[in-house]
Amino acid sequence: MKPRSLMFTLFGEYIQHYSTEVWIGSLIQMMSHFGISESSIRGATLRMVQQGFFKVRKIGNRSYYSLTNKGKRTMMDGFARVYSMRNYKWDGNWRILTYSVPEEKRELRNQIRKELSLMGFGLISHGTWASPNPVEDRVMEFIKDYHLEPYVILFTSSSVVSHDNHELIHRGWNFDEIAKEYESFIDQYRQKYDDFKERIWNNELSDQECFIERTKLVHEYRSFFFIDPGFPNDLLPADWSGLKARELFFNVHQLLSVPAIRYFETLFEKAPDCELEANRDRAINPFMDIV
Structure with a gap:
């Protein structure tokens, strides 16, 4: 995981439901679970400020980071697609x-x-x-x-005179290659899902491990939106593996969500003057109101 990409995952998956900003100490604790050093995290946050994705404010000797409008757009473009239903029909345009x-x-x-x-x-x-x-x-x-x-x-x-729609799609996107990536994800997480279910049933999966696994799941699934254009259903190939991957993603996500959020809450510390109320239900189930 690259620090910048992981920061977007943490903001989109957890932090945004609790506050608009996060103490750098909390961010360091969260990201340390994924093998990222404190110096790398501090360097990445500085670059995010310089690139216009983060802004920072000081309270005493503590630094609190929040997303700029540019950062919010970058984050939400990905997460709206992760959690949207994506069952709409093409409008023909x-x-x-x-x-x-x-x-x-x-x-x-x-x-x-x-x-x-x-x-x-x-x-x-x-x-x-x-x-x-x-x-x-x-x-x-x-x-x-x-x-x-x-x-x-x-x-x-509403029309392209020189080519039909399928020819246009073939020019701009390689759905065979995208399908291979989805199949790899399905093979990996189908086995993990069965393992997680058994371990949760036997009380063998800790809150910390659920936080790590849910974050990895979202981080990996979010990467599909660098290659999958998110077409309307009626333009997708028959028996599209992306739909199967999505269902599996939802099942694994919900299995891990409650203990993952419990652990996140032990790491997160909002600014002392923050008046926002946490939306824990939405953090547990981000699918609930994004359509």
Whole structure:
């Protein structure tokens, strides 16, 4: 686990349900369970501040970190997809984005490509990206955050004259490779699920281990949204393994949730002036209100 990615997992999976910010000491304790040193954590939080994902405030000699708007968007883009039902039908519209970025802004061009991939876009031709998902608002927020108005054009179309929809999908996405990744996840966690059930039944699985395993589960499953565009059901391949992986993810997650949250609460310390009430039910079951 890379420190930055794990921080997003911890914020999305636990911290956001208890506060808007976290004491660095709590973050160090949580991340130490995954073999990450204190120096690496402090260095990563500093880089997150410099990159505009975190902001920090001091209370006495303690530092408390919270997500900026940019950080929240990055976190929630992933977690909304992790916990959404994803059972909607396609509205028949393609969202198509084209861009032209000067060579001296190569880093910005790379950032555009990365963000579009995370939002489920596929590259269908040079400088042209497409998605069947209703992501216009997210794209416009991204354009505004990065001041991309001079470089990009976003439009929708209900038809593509030169290619049918399946040809377009074949151009932009490799579902065979994505399916292989899902099958690997299923093979791994189907066996783990049976083991966890037996050990919980025999009272052999500690709260700490549940916290570690739930975090690993979410961290690994969240990585699929770097490769899976999250298509509407009617555009997915037949017998799509992603749906089976999702059901398994839900079952394992719920099995571990209550003891994992109990352990998280022993590690987390909110700021002394924080007036927010913790939403423990949502931390236990993040599926409850994201659709």
